[in-house]
Amino acid sequence: MSTDLSAYTAGVHEYVKKGEEIMRGRAESVKRMKQCRFDTISVHGLYDMREALDLNQGSIIEPAYMSTSQAYRDSDEMEAGLAYLIPNWCYARIANPTTYYLEWALALLEGYGSGLETSAVVTSSGMSAIMSAVEPFLVKLSQAPDEPINFVSSAHVYGGTFQQFNVRQVEKGRQVRWVPDPTDLSAWEAQIDEHTRLLYAELPSNPTINFCDIEKLAEIAHRHGIPLIVDATVATPALMRPLLHGADVVIHSVSKSLTSSGMGVGGVIVSRKNLVSEKVTEPPEMIADFATWVKFLPYRDNGPSMNPMQALLVLNDLRTLRSKMDLVSQSSQTVAEWLENHPKIERVDYLGLNSNPLHDLASRYMYLVDSDLDGATPVNRYGHLMSFRVKGSGEDTRRMFDGFEMIFRATDLGRIKSVATIPSISTHQQLGEEARSMADVPPNLIRLNVGGEHPDDIIADLERGLAKV
Numbered sequence: 021m022s023t024d025l026s027a028y029t030a031g032v033h034e035y036v037k038k039g040e041e042i043m044r045g046r047a048e049s050v051k052r053m054k055q056c057r058f059d060t061i062s063v064h065g066l067y068d069m070r071e072a073l074d075l076n077q078g079s080i081i082e083p084a085y086m087s088t089s090q091a092y093r094d095s096d097e098m099e100a101g102l103a104y105l106i107p108n109w110c111y112a113r114i115a116n117p118t119t120y121y122l123e124w125a126l127a128l129l130e131g132y133g134s135g136l137e138t139s140a141v142v143t144s145s146g147m148s149a150i151m152s153a154v155e156p157f158l159v160k161l162s163q164a165p166d167e168p169i170n171f172v173s174s175a176h177v178y179g180g181t182f183q184q185f186n187v188r189q190v191e192k193g194r195q196v197r198w199v200p201d202p203t204d205l206s207a208w209e210a211q212i213d214e215h216t217r218l219l220y221a222e223l224p225s226n227p228t229i230n231f232c233d234i235e236k237l238a239e240i241a242h243r244h245g246i247p248l249i250v251d252a253t254v255a256t257p258a259l260m261r262p263l264l265h266g267a268d269v270v271i272h273s274v275s276k277s278l279t280s281s282g283m284g285v286g287g288v289i290v291s292r293k294n295l296v297s298e299k300v301t302e303p304p305e306m307i308a309d310f311a312t313w314v315k316f317l318p319y320r321d322n323g324p325s326m327n328p329m330q331a332l333l334v335l336n337d338l339r340t341l342r343s344k345m346d347l348v349s350q351s352s353q354t355v356a357e358w359l360e361n362h363p364k365i366e367r368v369d370y371l372g373l374n375s376n377p378l379h380d381l382a383s384r385y386m387y388l389v390d391s392d393l394d395g396a397t398p399v400n401r402y403g404h405l406m407s408f409r410v411k412g413s414g415e416d417t418r419r420m421f422d423g424f425e426m427i428f429r430a431t432d433l434g435r436i437k438s439v440a441t442i443p444s445i446s447t448h449q450q451l452g453e454e455a456r457s458m459a460d461v462p463p464n465l466i467r468l469n470v471g472g473e474h475p476d477d478i479i480a481d482l483e484r485g486l487a488k489v
């Protein structure tokens with residue numbers, strides 16, 4: 021990252037010159053891909069003809085580079101590489117050519133249509149992406165080492181996120197301030213003080229399918245000089261791109277719809293260049309290019325990297341992201357409407373339902389990418405996660421759940437196969453009664469991920485379950 025080259029040998033200078041040429045070529049590729057449509061970026065990412073023919077023996081699919089480390093021609097190249105003076109990957113905990121292609125694909129997809137410059141770092145899991153995204157903003161400042169540090173988060177977050185914030189971050193001396201109803205913007209304002217370092221929201225949330233106004237939340241964050249971090253796992257960039265609406269950092273559990281085949285766990289942080297952070301301002305590289313800085317420094321030191329084979333599996337699933345999200349969203353709409361009209365169902369939470377109080381708000385943000393091309397009216401799509409409440413007790417709910425013959429009982433979502441769970445006994449089990457009630461996760465709630473099966477067959481299985489109640 022340093023640009024002062026005076027201390028380096030002439031040989032290092034030569035490598036830097038060659039490196040600059042490679043970087044110019046890559047900048048050209050980024051520019052070219054940014055002109056392409058979403059589907060094209062999903063299929064190719066930054067792995068273009070030049071990368072294939074010049075660097076990868078013509079392989080039309082990104083190769084999985086399984087090597088732990090990169091060899092250098094001589095000591096000059098090694099020194100230039102380890103000082104980050106040239107594009108290189110060095111060691112697979114820090115970087116790797118296969119994860120590089122995935123990072124660029126995700127950076128381009130998440131920034132799609134925004135005109136923003138974006139960067140990404142992929143991680144070993146969604147949880148490590150969340151930790152790596154929030155912690156740089158929660159550090160002690162040398163000028164105020166005793167400052168009490170807090171951050172404000174929607175209470176409607178995935179159970180693991182709740183635990184990370186409520187237990188792990190608290191252990192590290194940081195206070196999390198929960199907003200029980202994220203649609204109440206004044207409640208966010210009321211929690212912020214001069215020691216607040218960031219706002220955090222999960223949109224739509226898992227499992228309660230909550231939502232809030234991203235633009236207004238970003239405005240609040242920025243008025244207080246702090247970044248807005250959004251977990252957009254449930255939407256994917258095919259349906260919603262928070263950076264476009266003012267968010268500073270987006271994280272995903274890549275383990276979900278981005279890898280709909282269900283083959284593996286991963287995460288990603290995508291950030292806009294020059295994000296808002298007036299309280300934590302050092303080092304300047306962190307503010308200028310957050311995801312890249314995370315990758316080069318804390319990520320290098322903490323080690324939450326993604327395996328290259330995993331990156332290839334994700335790339336493979338990513339290629340058809342838009343059409344898959346379209347299909348499963350349409351099936352989800354059919355299933356949600358059917359459930360809503362069923363006499364044994366108390367309530368369905370799905371943002372696509374007209375009856376949902378957040379339907380209009382979500383409709384402003386959630387639509388199928390590129391459905392608005394050539395002036396067409398955007399086509400709203402709301403993803404494939406819903407939750408519903410059985411009319412009856414926790415035991416009734418378990419009876420329905422145990423009656424499924426096709427829908428898998430698993431704590432999973434984002435799958436091309438339908439999967440359901442009872443959050444109060446699974447994802448939210450560790451939270452305790454009080455936190456479950458704050459997160460609105462009662463025992464009669466079932467979370468359903470609608471897969472790519474025909475909706476008639478999914479409904480038939482739900483009917484089988486309901487017959488047991």
Ligand SMILES: Cc1ncc(COP(=O)(O)O)c(C=O)c1O
Nearest residue numbers: 145146147178226253273275286
């Ligand atoms: C919305 C959301 N964010 C983050 C996570 C954590 O991701 P991972 O399981 O990849 O660590 C999950 C996992 O279910 C999730 O649903």
